[in-house]
Amino acid sequence: MAKLETSALTVALKQTNAKWIARDTPQSQFSDEDKSALLGVIFTPSDIALRESGIKHDFSAPLPAGVATELDWRNNNGNHVTAVTDQKYCGSCVSFGCTAVVESMASIELGQLLDLSEADSHFNSSHGPSCAGWDTDSCMAQLQARGEVSEGALGYMSAFDNPPVIDPATSLWKAYVRPTPNRASTQVSITSHGLITDLAARKQYLNDHGPMAACFDVYDDFYHYSSGVYTYQSGTLRGGHCVEVIGYSDSEQCWIAKNSWGTGWGMAGFFKIGYGQCNFDTYAWATAQGIIVPAAPSWHGWEGLGGTITSKPSAVSWGANRIDVVARGTDSAMWHRWWDGSAWNGWESLGGSCQSGPAICSWGSGRLDTFVVGTDHQLYHKWFNGTWSGWEALGGMLSSDPAAVSWGPNRIDVFARGMDSAMWHLWWDGTHWGGWESLGGVLDSAPAAASWSANRLDTFVKGTDSQLYHQWWAGAGWSGWENLGGYVGGDPAAVSWGPNRIDIFYPGSTFAMMHKWWDNAWSGEENLGGTLSSGVGVSSWASGRLDCFVEGTDSSMYHKWWA
Known part of the structure; x- marks a missing residue:
């Protein structure tokens, strides 16, 4: 399959008056197989039904009373969004997206800045030691049932060989369950989680509570994203991806999100995506509330x-x-x-x-x-x-x-x-x-x-x-x-x-x-x-x-x- 070239994409974006800029990113240089390795959403039957229903949201409908038209949790009574991370050659995006939500909610609810272990969420949970995909509802259920330890207790790269090796079962990095002694000292969990599909309810939740985890369809041109409001232009569908939604802009008609491909992609790891694009607002969004942190040492x-x-x-x-x-x-x-x-x-x-x-x-x-x-x-x-x-x-x-x-x-x-x-x-x-x-x-x-x-x-x-x-x-x-x-x-x-x-x-x-x-x-x-x-x-x-x-x-x- 012909590789999508940034130069050709840039011409097409100008011709269609698109509101985003393409560039060569580390991910756009990947092979087709490596691009797919970054995606790790297994869509549930409910999400598939939502996609097949052809649901159309009315983005022009007035917002509920008291809901802002512009919101970004990086600047909403402080910055409640943690640093951009990198999932590497592993389909662990669901754990990265859900973990980012828990970290943001800890900042919003408790004023605590946490760095939690995506490795513990993805490999040590019921998901098991594999870089294969997952779904957000199951991930959040595990975060409620067993929590996750700090990144310091179980660093993401410690779950792999050094250097990492390819697992023949998945063609992705081979991951392992690593022990996390004294879990109680750093384990963070959630009291409740849920799914939201209604457009107004999503914006209401973002205003009243905080970020959510969202899944969407990724095409070739998304790997070339540099800045602006992304809308699909061209390229093959690669699979499903999970990110943290941290806000929206009605003036730009877009959602604002944090990715997990490192800071070399997008706007230092963040991006905007237009309303109605790539089923971003079709699939259910996952919520997490009631953050429970370890008791202070005594x-x-x-x-x-x-x-x-x-x-x-x-x-x-x-x-x-x-x-x-x-x-x-x-x-x-x-x-x-x-x-x-x-x-x-x-x-x-x-x-x-x-x-x-x-x-x-x-x-x-x-x-x-x-x-x-x-x-x-x-x-x-x-x-x-x-x-x-x-x-x-x-x-x-x-x-x-x-x-x-x-x-x-x-x-x-x-x-x-x-x-x-x-x-x-x-x-x-x-x-x-x-x-x-x-x-x-x-x-x-x-x-x-x-x-x-x-x-x-x-x-x-x-x-x-x-x-x-x-x-x-x-x-x-x-x-x-x-x-x-x-x-x-x-x-x-x-x-x-x-x-x-x-x-x-x-x-x-x-x-x-x-x-x-x-x-x-x-x-x-x-x-x-x-x-x-x-x-x-x-x-x-x-x-x-x-x-x-x-x-x-x-x-x-x-x-x-x-x-």
Whole structure:
């Protein structure tokens, strides 16, 4: 089939006094097969019946009272239209159009600017992992039933191989279901959805509520659209497409819409289409209302986890929704309890004769490394890599619980107070143990350690003045000790949930749990309550997630979490 040339189209548009301009766009250069790949509407029997009925709207009829003759939700008490996106080589336009509507409604109803995951809507829902098409009513039903997570939780391109490969079943990109741990933290859903076919009702809804998702027929010349009010000029019918309708103009006799072909097409991704064109106002438009966003993060607990422990607990996560906690029992053995995503398991005895409370860290999924000070004041190491090892002696002469952290695969750093009250450091670099290295200071507690990137370590201790002190490694050498103030009544704990973020916990002057954090500046102290009989253990399995563990006055373990 002969390719539609922009030059010939431009001549035809001038001859017919059309009100739009054509140009070469990225999409107009596509092959016929690639052009069709951008379209992904499966018209329902109801839509087919509407098309075959030959319905004609009276665009000259007066509007209902109070309905504006011009409307654009990019400038209607603010901009409520999110950025133009790109569906790539995939027929996911229905999820892009419906997601855009939900994002706009969140801005209108709640004043929140969201960036939601079209991948979660299209591939992780009942639609399934395919770039094949869909219909707006089914898509909106899924957004009501299961919602969709944020783009940050599941990026669109993460649903494909890198680089993407073609699925022989569809001749489009092959998509996959990708896990979205901790869905509740970013999941957005809708309370209701519907379909509107009446012309006056559409304009009334646009005025009173907000944008809608619309489907229409796409011809070859649409791929060449640059600006103005599009009307069909020439070219082959390629299929059905879905977009977000964000307004209309009675003076220009057109609808205003946001496309999902990137900003290189049209008017930076937006377009106008004439009333009555390409069945744009024939097929039903989909609505979404009652946006439900996740509750603001808050502290939960205290939750009793039982046991009879005689030390500060230590906690780590090796992956999403996984926590492992160890503590010393009344028999001086190390005991283990773990959360597997649905329930707490254990207690499990891991043996040993512990002078100190244990430390635990992880450098990979399914990997745990634990450390204790034995009755001879040396450091001992026991690890899990499918099964538990025996105890390995690592030397040293230590006078506190150890602290352990990993900054990357096969890397471990261990810290403890020595007999001279200084902080001592031992490390595993993947092939051998290095150290012991004295880092100085005069400690009145066991140290805490965290890492927020490769080759970064942050350590914290209680000084002899009961204030919190900080020393860090940033790849070139150890800093001096930084005084962070406060009143520290016991061993601190530290963790990082992401780059440039550190959270520190410790017993305060009244033995409540205190919280201090770094987020490009130090904040706190925050009193989180409780009555602690030990220092604090803490882990994080996702950005914005914290799990704290302490020994209570009844020697049981208690859990408080931020989510």
